[in-house]
Structure formats: C-alpha cells, structure tokens
Amino acid sequence: MLVRKVILQLETGLHARPASELVKIASGFTSEIVLVKDGQEYNAKSILGLLSIGAGKGDEFIIKAKGHDAQEAIERIEDFLANRVYS
Amino acid sequence: MKGIGISPGLVLGKAFVYKEESLFKRYYVKCQREEVDRLKVALDQAKKEIELIYNESKTLVGEDADIFIAHKEMLEDPELINGIIDIIINEGINSEWAIHKVINNFISLFKLRNNEYIDAKIIDLKDISSRLIRILAGSKLAAPLEWEGELIIIAKELTPSNILQMDKRVRGIVTEFGGITSHTSILSKASNIPMVIGVNNITELVVDGDFIILDAYEGRIILNPCEDAIKEYQERKRQRIKFWELHRVRDRETITQDGYKVKVTGNIAGVEDIKNLLAVGAEGVGLFRTENLFLEGLLDEEEQFQLYKRAVDLLGNHQLTIRTLDVGGDKAIPYLNLPKENNPFLGLRGIRVSLLREELFKIQLRAIYRASIYGSLRLMFPMISRIEEIRAAKALIAQVQEELMKEGIPFEPVEIGMMVETPAAAIHSAAFAREVDFFSIGTNDLIQYTLAVDRDNKNVMELYDPYHPAVLRLIKLVIDNGCRAGIKVSMCGELASNSKLIPLFLAMGLDEFSMDHNLILNSKYIISRSNRGELEGQVDLILNLSTSCEVEKYLDNLITNILN
Structure with missing residues (x-):
C-alpha cells in the first residue's frame, strides 16, 4: 500500500467538475484508491463519496492506493489535487 | 394562497x-x-x-x-x-x-x-x-x-x-x-x-x-x-391569450384562418420611423410621405438619395413604397411660392404641383431610381384624377432613366403606382389600371371628395362618414378593377386600420393594409382571426344596406364574432 499526503489546491474545492474529473481518473486504475480526511476514508471512485467530503481549497488529505498500478495512480491523483495538471 | x-x-x-x-x-x-x-x-x-x-x-x-x-x-x-x-x-x-x-x-x-x-x-x-x-x-x-x-x-x-x-x-x-x-x-x-x-x-x-x-x-x-372567481379567471385567460396571440402574429406573415395571405405595412413620414414599424411586425412600408422631408427646406438629389437608400437598407427584404411630393391642400410649403387659392383642396395639389414644377419632381425621381439598386422599392403619385397626369409623369420618368443611363448611373426597374383618392380615379379605375402597376387607396381624401365634407370644419364634421355605402362601394369598385387587371391594390388611409372595416376590405380582396405603427399588431391579429371565405358572401349584403348606421352595426357584430 502506498500513502501520500497532499494539500488541495483546486480553486473551487472538490465540487462539481473536479469531483467528477477525479472519479474518472481514479476509475482508470485497477488499484483500490481512497482519500482520508479527518480520519474518515472515502472511495476515490465514488462521486457521492467525494462530494460528501465537502472539501475546500487548502484542506489536507492522505491518499492511499493498493494494487499493481498503485504507483502511477497515486502520482496522477496527487498531481490532480495539487492542481498541477487540472486547470 | x-x-x-x-x-x-x-x-x-x-x-x-x-x-x-x-x-x-x-x-x-x-x-x-x-x-x-x-x-x-x-x-x-x-x-x-x-x-x-x-x-x-x-x-x-x-x-x-x-x-x-x-x-x-x-x-x-x-x-x-x-x-x-x-x-x-x-x-x-x-x-x-x-x-x-x-x-x-x-x-x-x-x-x-x-x-x-x-x-x-x-x-x-x-x-x-x-x-x-x-x-x-x-x-x-x-x-x-x-x-x-x-x-x-x-x-x-x-x-x-x-x-x-x-x-x-x-x-x-x-x-x-x-x-x-x-x-x-x-x-x-x-x-x-x-x-x-x-x-x-x-x-x-x-x-x-x-x-x-x-x-x-x-x-x-x-x-x-x-x-x-371562475368568471374572473376566464376573463383574464381570454386577455392573456389575446396578449400572446398578438405577440405571435407579430413575427409571422399575415394569413387568414382559411389561408389567404395579405400584407400589413406601415405609414412613415421619415426614415427614423422604420425601426418602430419593424418592432411591431410591419411587413414593409406602404406609404412614405416624402413631403415631410421638404418642410425645412429643399433637399438636393444627393440628400434625398441618401435618405431613400437608408430606408431600403433598414427594411431589408421588405418593400418601400415612396409617394412623390404631395404638397398643396392643407400641406403648404411657403418656399415653393405657390399661388394663394380660395379653395386649396380643389386647387394645386399633389401631382398637379409636381407637373407644374418639373425640375423639382425630376430631382426626386432621380434620387428614387438611384436608390432602386439597394433594395425593394416602388413609387406612386398622389392626387391623380386624369389619365394624362399619369402619362405625363411616366414621360418624365422615361427622361430621368435616359439621363441616368447616359451618365452611367445604375438603376433597377421600379413599379409605378398611383393613389386613388379622387372620385374620378375611383370611378375610372378600370382605365387607370391599364396605366399603372398598383393602386393605393387614400381614404381620407376619397371620403372628403366623395361626400363633399371637410372633416376639419366643425359645422359638417359629423358628416365625414367612413361607413357611407357610397364610399364603400367606390372602394369595392377600385379593388375589383385592380383585381381584374391583375394589379395589386393597397390602402394607406385611416380606414385601413379601422377594426370594423378590416374584415370587409379583406373580403373585397384588398392585398395590403398600410397604417400607423401602433395599429399594426391589432390589424394583423384581426386578419389572422378572420375567415375570408366566410366574409366574402356578406360583401353584397353589406353594400346593399341603406344607411351608414346599418352598415356600422352589421360590421360591429362581425368583428365581435371574429374576436371571440
């Protein structure tokens, strides 16, 4: 299992398009991927799960990924949340 | 709640x-x-x-x-x-x-x-x-x-x-x-x-x-x-429906219930009126009163040409009907130095002035023909009472065309029409129809000359009567003669927007109703609610009534039925 800490840099938080975008990215990997916030785990492939976090810019997350493509997955998602690819 | x-x-x-x-x-x-x-x-x-x-x-x-x-x-x-x-x-x-x-x-x-x-x-x-x-x-x-x-x-x-x-x-x-x-x-x-x-x-x-x-x-x-509450609801519903229908007819062609198409167009006195017309769904200009352009002073050919060109530009695909200078009568223009008359309505008016002052008339004709290449326009002469007047005016047009050709200035053929506003023109309309491309009935003058009533004269004002069977019969005669000769007949006087008379003129076969912009929506609405076939059978009956009062009552009933 890979674990990484990231601070959310998306201007609009994890709402609407960004959330749906993240689901699409996560669903492209076979690994199990979860976001941990305040001790609670959320499935990164679940739009409802991501929305119910209600995360805003500046919030801190832990990304966990388990599976054979976990390395690539965790990097893609870290880039996304840190706003390094998404604009 | x-x-x-x-x-x-x-x-x-x-x-x-x-x-x-x-x-x-x-x-x-x-x-x-x-x-x-x-x-x-x-x-x-x-x-x-x-x-x-x-x-x-x-x-x-x-x-x-x-x-x-x-x-x-x-x-x-x-x-x-x-x-x-x-x-x-x-x-x-x-x-x-x-x-x-x-x-x-x-x-x-x-x-x-x-x-x-x-x-x-x-x-x-x-x-x-x-x-x-x-x-x-x-x-x-x-x-x-x-x-x-x-x-x-x-x-x-x-x-x-x-x-x-x-x-x-x-x-x-x-x-x-x-x-x-x-x-x-x-x-x-x-x-x-x-x-x-x-x-x-x-x-x-x-x-x-x-x-x-x-x-x-x-x-x-x-x-x-x-x-x-239900009654109030029904009344409000009717008004709402009318409101919506008015807006619906605005952007459509004017077609009766039984599929007969006519045009509702506007009367204007200046180019700036066109915007208002188009906003209420006018299908062109049926009367451009050019005399208002001359109130301040003479316009030269270039100034007139620019005005007419701007008008056809604004109208796009719609047609512009220009009436040539119509002065005299109650419309005096001091700088023309026309002689003072005892009875100006029976004096130098309309085409009579134009034929007397050919140089002025030709400037206007040249400007109109020069504008003809920029859009759809036609011209008409006011106050015609003799065939010779039409022929003289057309001879001047031929001269103007020849000059333009010599100067290499391009122009398009323009339909030439006449106002039918004297009893002579109406009664003799079968012969006039052979000389022109269209008729436009000017009802204000036609009524006053037919009934011998000046509507600005307080003593006889009440006798000025649009429902007089004689007036309506003259109008029917003009439409019939136009129809027989295969030329279009329009109307640009106040009667064209009279709610009670619209169904009658529609039944007679009038092709175009031209009016003030604020009555256009209403008139389009009335026509689109009418059934021409049903009305046609009633024309003779109406014209055979003896008095204006009977005519008005009959038409009043008719319009109430159409609007309900």
Whole structure:
C-alpha cells in the first residue's frame, strides 16, 4: 500500500467538475484508491463519496492506493489535487 | 394562497396530489440473489431513461441538461450500488427500501457539510432515488387515466425528471419547496408548464380532485374557486391569450384562418420611423410621405438619395413604397411660392404641383431610381384624377432613366403606382389600371371628395362618414378593377386600420393594409382571426344596406364574432 499526503489546491474545492474529473481518473486504475480526511476514508471512485467530503481549497488529505498500478495512480491523483495538471 | 410563480401561465385544473412514499413498501425478500438482479435491471433501465432525457432536454435548455450527466455518474457510483446490494443481502429486505436507506444516508451526510453547492446536489439524489423506485414499482408519475381535462400536480418537491416525464394532461405544478433557479424550474419553464413554488403545506390542504386556479403570473392559488372567481379567471385567460396571440402574429406573415395571405405595412413620414414599424411586425412600408422631408427646406438629389437608400437598407427584404411630393391642400410649403387659392383642396395639389414644377419632381425621381439598386422599392403619385397626369409623369420618368443611363448611373426597374383618392380615379379605375402597376387607396381624401365634407370644419364634421355605402362601394369598385387587371391594390388611409372595416376590405380582396405603427399588431391579429371565405358572401349584403348606421352595426357584430 502506498500513502501520500497532499494539500488541495483546486480553486473551487472538490465540487462539481473536479469531483467528477477525479472519479474518472481514479476509475482508470485497477488499484483500490481512497482519500482520508479527518480520519474518515472515502472511495476515490465514488462521486457521492467525494462530494460528501465537502472539501475546500487548502484542506489536507492522505491518499492511499493498493494494487499493481498503485504507483502511477497515486502520482496522477496527487498531481490532480495539487492542481498541477487540472486547470 | 401565495407562492412564487417561476414559470408563467394561468390554468384551471383538477388537483392530483403526488406522494412519493405511497409508491413503495418495506418487505423481506425470499431470495436475495434474485432481488439483486431485480435492482440491476432497474439500474440499467434508469441509465437508459436518463440518456433519453438528456438528449431531449439538451435541445430544450442547452447546457442546463448537464445535470443528467451527473445523474448518470451517480447511478454508476460503486459506493451507492454496493451500499444498496449490501443491505439487500445482509438485511434481506427489498431494493426499494435499500435504495431509500442508502440515499437518505448520503443526503444526511451532504446536509452535514452546510455547503450551498453540496445542498444543491440533494435534489439530484432524490431524483435518481425516485426514478429507481418508480422503475421497480413499474409505475409512472400519473393521475388515474380516467381523469379528463387539465391536471395540476401538487407535490412537496419535484425533480427535473418528474417534469420531463409528466403526463400530457398536466398543465400546472404547485410545490412546497424548490428554488427559483433550480433545474426543475428551468425545465418547467422550457416545457411551458406553469409552476408555482413555495406554497406552504399545499399537499396537506389539497385532496385529489379539488379544483384549483393556478395563476403563475402572480404566484396565486385559489382552491375550489367560487363562480365569481371562475368568471374572473376566464376573463383574464381570454386577455392573456389575446396578449400572446398578438405577440405571435407579430413575427409571422399575415394569413387568414382559411389561408389567404395579405400584407400589413406601415405609414412613415421619415426614415427614423422604420425601426418602430419593424418592432411591431410591419411587413414593409406602404406609404412614405416624402413631403415631410421638404418642410425645412429643399433637399438636393444627393440628400434625398441618401435618405431613400437608408430606408431600403433598414427594411431589408421588405418593400418601400415612396409617394412623390404631395404638397398643396392643407400641406403648404411657403418656399415653393405657390399661388394663394380660395379653395386649396380643389386647387394645386399633389401631382398637379409636381407637373407644374418639373425640375423639382425630376430631382426626386432621380434620387428614387438611384436608390432602386439597394433594395425593394416602388413609387406612386398622389392626387391623380386624369389619365394624362399619369402619362405625363411616366414621360418624365422615361427622361430621368435616359439621363441616368447616359451618365452611367445604375438603376433597377421600379413599379409605378398611383393613389386613388379622387372620385374620378375611383370611378375610372378600370382605365387607370391599364396605366399603372398598383393602386393605393387614400381614404381620407376619397371620403372628403366623395361626400363633399371637410372633416376639419366643425359645422359638417359629423358628416365625414367612413361607413357611407357610397364610399364603400367606390372602394369595392377600385379593388375589383385592380383585381381584374391583375394589379395589386393597397390602402394607406385611416380606414385601413379601422377594426370594423378590416374584415370587409379583406373580403373585397384588398392585398395590403398600410397604417400607423401602433395599429399594426391589432390589424394583423384581426386578419389572422378572420375567415375570408366566410366574409366574402356578406360583401353584397353589406353594400346593399341603406344607411351608414346599418352598415356600422352589421360590421360591429362581425368583428365581435371574429374576436371571440
């Protein structure tokens, strides 16, 4: 299992398009991927799960990924949340 | 009761109270595997429906249809699906209840966030939940089939899908909750279903089958209205319909109920009037009174040409009818130095002045022909009473054309018409029809010359009478002669916009009604409500009446029937 800490840099938080975008990215990997916030785990492939976090810019997350493509997955998602690819 | 009207309209209908809870029960299933299969079939069905709705609503509301993409994403959510399946398998209860439980769980999570954006997603969750439950129950949001007439749906809250899958009988919606800018509101507006939101406790107060007046213009609801309220409703409904029809006829061609097409055009005194005309749906200019251009002083050829060119430019595909300078009578222009007359209405007027002052007349003709290449225009002469006047004017046009050709200035052929405003022109119209391309009946002068009445003279004012059978017979004669010769006949006097006379002229075969801009909508409306075939048979009957009073009464009845 890979674990990484990231601070959310998306201007609009994890709402609407960004959330749906993240689901699409996560669903492209076979690994199990979860976001941990305040001790609670959320499935990164679940739009409802991501929305119910209600995360805003500046919030801190832990990304966990388990599976054979976990390395690539965790990097893609870290880039996304840190706003390094998404604009 | 008051609420907020968000999609306009006024309806009287039977209430149908929509209660979602009544659609499903909680029960234990015999075989959990079979129940999971039942759920999966419903999920597939729901996704198919959403795709259909998405395509349909995309044409209705454009980008706002994107919510249905979000719905589809939610239906594919693994947490949602696995959550429901877990409950079915672990608790052994039916899909409906499991869906209800999982969705409610998400809704309470969403509410915890206290975030406006996430709150707005709650309605989407409710939408997919009610869709799944409806599919599982195999039912539609619908009132009993035997209910006839217009239905008004009463609900706590409705989802966008509810709106798009409404029974065709539904003509109104009242809800307790909902937002003005919500997708439900946008869709009800786009589907033309009147809707009022924010009416407290309406689902408790109304029972199925109650009569309701829904006034979504003012956000008002009247439950089981009394007779007076129904009468008031019917009257308001009529006015509303008229209001809408007026706006509908504005952007359309003017066509009678039985498919006969005429034109309603405008009278103008200057180029700046054209904008007003087009705004009310005029189909061209039937009379451009050019004398007003000369009130301040003489305009040279270039100035006139620029004005006419600008007018045809503004009119686009519509036709411009220019009447050449019509001075004399009550329209005196001092700098022309015309002799003082004892009886100016029977003196130097219209074409008589133009033929006397050829140099002025030719400047105007040159300007008109130069503008002819920029759009659709035609010209006509005022105050014609003799064939020789037409021939003399046409000879001048031939000279102008020859000069322009020599100078290498391009022009197009222009239709040449005449005003029919003297009794002589009307009575002799069969011969005039062989000389011109169209007639335009000027009713103000035709009435005063026929009845020998000056309408500005207080002593005889009352005798100025548009319903006089002699006047109407002259008009019929002109239209008949024009028709026989195959030329168009229009009318540009005040009678052309007289509500009572429009049906009569329509029946006689008038091709074009030209008038002041503020009467255009009304006239288009009257014509589009008329049936020319039905009116035609009554023309002789009307012309055979003896007095104006009888004529007016008959026409008054006619227009009342047309407008009701």
